[in-house]
Amino acid sequence: MTAHPQGHPRPWALLAELTHGCPLHCPYCSNPLQLTRRSRELTGEEWERVLRQAAELGVVHTHLSGGEPLLRRDLEVIVAAAASAGLYTQLVTSGVGLDEARLTALTGAGLHSVQLSVQHADPGASDRIAGHRSFAAKERAAALVREAGLPLGVNVVLHRDNLDALDPLIELAVAWGADRVELANTQFYGWALRNRAALLPTREQLARAREGVARWREKLGGRTELVWVLPDYFEGVAKPCMGGWGAVSLTVAPDGTVLPCPAAAALPGLDPPNVRDHALEWIWDHSAAFNRYRGEEWMAEPCRSCSHRAEDFGGCRCQAYALTGDAARTDPACALSPDHGLIRSLTGPAPAAEPPPPGYTYRGYGRG
Amino acid sequence: MTAPAAWRPALAPAVHLRHDRVREVDLLVMPERVVVLRGTAGTVLRLCDGGRDLDTIVAELAERFPGAPVATDVPAFLDRMHEEGWIR
Numbered sequence A: 001m002t003a004h005p006q007g008h009p010r011p012w013a014l015l016a017e018l019t020h021g022c023p024l025h026c027p028y029c030s031n032p033l034q035l036t037r038r039s040r041e042l043t044g045e046e047w048e049r050v051l052r053q054a055a056e057l058g059v060v061h062t063h064l065s066g067g068e069p070l071l072r073r074d075l076e077v078i079v080a081a082a083a084s085a086g087l088y089t090q091l092v093t094s095g096v097g098l099d100e101a102r103l104t105a106l107t108g109a110g111l112h113s114v115q116l117s118v119q120h121a122d123p124g125a126s127d128r129i130a131g132h133r134s135f136a137a138k139e140r141a142a143a144l145v146r147e148a149g150l151p152l153g154v155n156v157v158l159h160r161d162n163l164d165a166l167d168p169l170i171e172l173a174v175a176w177g178a179d180r181v182e183l184a185n186t187q188f189y190g191w192a193l194r195n196r197a198a199l200l201p202t203r204e205q206l207a208r209a210r211e212g213v214a215r216w217r218e219k220l221g222g223r224t225e226l227v228w229v230l231p232d233y234f235e236g237v238a239k240p241c242m243g244g245w246g247a248v249s250l251t252v253a254p255d256g257t258v259l260p261c262p263a264a265a266a267l268p269g270l271d272p273p274n275v276r277d278h279a280l281e282w283i284w285d286h287s288a289a290f291n292r293y294r295g296e297e298w299m300a301e302p303c304r305s306c307s308h309r310a311e312d313f314g315g316c317r318c319q320a321y322a323l324t325g326d327a328a329r330t331d332p333a334c335a336l337s338p339d340h341g342l343i344r345s346l347t348g349p350a351p352a353a354e355p356p357p358p359g360y361t362y363r364g365y366g367r368g
Numbered sequence B: 001m002t003a004p005a006a007w008r009p010a011l012a013p014a015v016h017l018r019h020d021r022v023r024e025v026d027l028l029v030m031p032e033r034v035v036v037l038r039g040t041a042g043t044v045l046r047l048c049d050g051g052r053d054l055d056t057i058v059a060e061l062a063e064r065f066p067g068a069p070v071a072t073d074v075p076a077f078l079d080r081m082h083e084e085g086w087i088r
């Protein structure tokens, strides 16, 4: 890590979780198990200040996310604040609540792009996975975004229930006019870890999907960008989580808590700072939470002496904690981790007669 | 692609060219991606406003950077940017 004259290398991206409220209940939601109540959310003026500070700190992109950010009645004000701070502003939405008037107001406020989630290509299956009738709203939202001329990304979290629908999912995203399709294999912490037995795919499903992606890449010839987020449970390699702890991005949770990674809220003793108490620059440079797993000092073996440590940073801290109880251990997804058996035992060859997967625990308030 | 002479390059609508005052570099910013521009790439792209054609861009740069291999490097660079889809 090269030292920056002003401190640590500056972050490029801010994930602004404007609310944990959401009409959907996806069983893999990346929000924490303990959802923040709406009454504790930052105000519009507080977000304005945070976004200005982020731009001054060096942030270039902001993703206005949730929950469902459209539930914020003052979203237009927040978008305007982000755009006037000079940030490239993307709305990350389920599509529910995005009608023509709302999109016109957001575009007028300076919104640059939209990322829309879809759960399955089949409307009924999509609604079932989301735990809410939402497919029709998504379809309408995609059409509106295209009409408004904004770049559209479609995000699909992949798991056992939709990996076999990869072809129709890509067809759907292309038909909706997506410039970019993010095929994100489920990362297992928080709600997804709770639902792991229902969501974990088989090796065969993943192998077929991987081939499918290669086929589609050739067919689309770069017209639509396909991004395949690796299923780290199956690869035997740790993912370079967040590009390193406190290295490229930061997350501000609905109540102003600032985290190096959206899942880090679950780490015990992290004592994350809050924008209500400190400026973002101090938080980035000096808070204990942001320095805790920065660089390589904190690493134990096998990472400490491993030649891959500058590429993957020892993997994901939240996954290490979720599976071993110690966030400073090597990510068990790595085949070199002494804890890799925890994952191998789940992803090894399937037994001859597999029991049917259990149902979902849908995300929601007070269900964590 | 060999660019037709009448080509008037312009940034693609989703792509923003901006100067980063914190890092003191020019950037191309688009959804989910930032490209850090080296050297005079930002200067060249600033001329791609959809009004100037390729010859005009080359001539202006040749005047600004006398002795630089502008006539060969600039069209090649813009071809690459076009292939990436960042200008059209």
Ligand code: SF4
Pocket (backbone or CB within 6 Å): A022, A023, A024, A025, A026, A028, A029, A030, A031, A066, A067, A068, A093, A094, A117, A363
């Ligand atoms: S993953 Fe689903 S439940 Fe979670 S915020 Fe997104 S749309 Fe809402």
Ligand code: SF4
Pocket (backbone or CB within 6 Å): A238, A302, A303, A304, A306, A307, A308, A309, A310, A312, A313, A314, A315, A330, A331, A334, A335, A336, A337
């Ligand atoms: S041992 Fe650590 S640094 Fe080496 S590959 Fe595994 S996770 Fe990465």
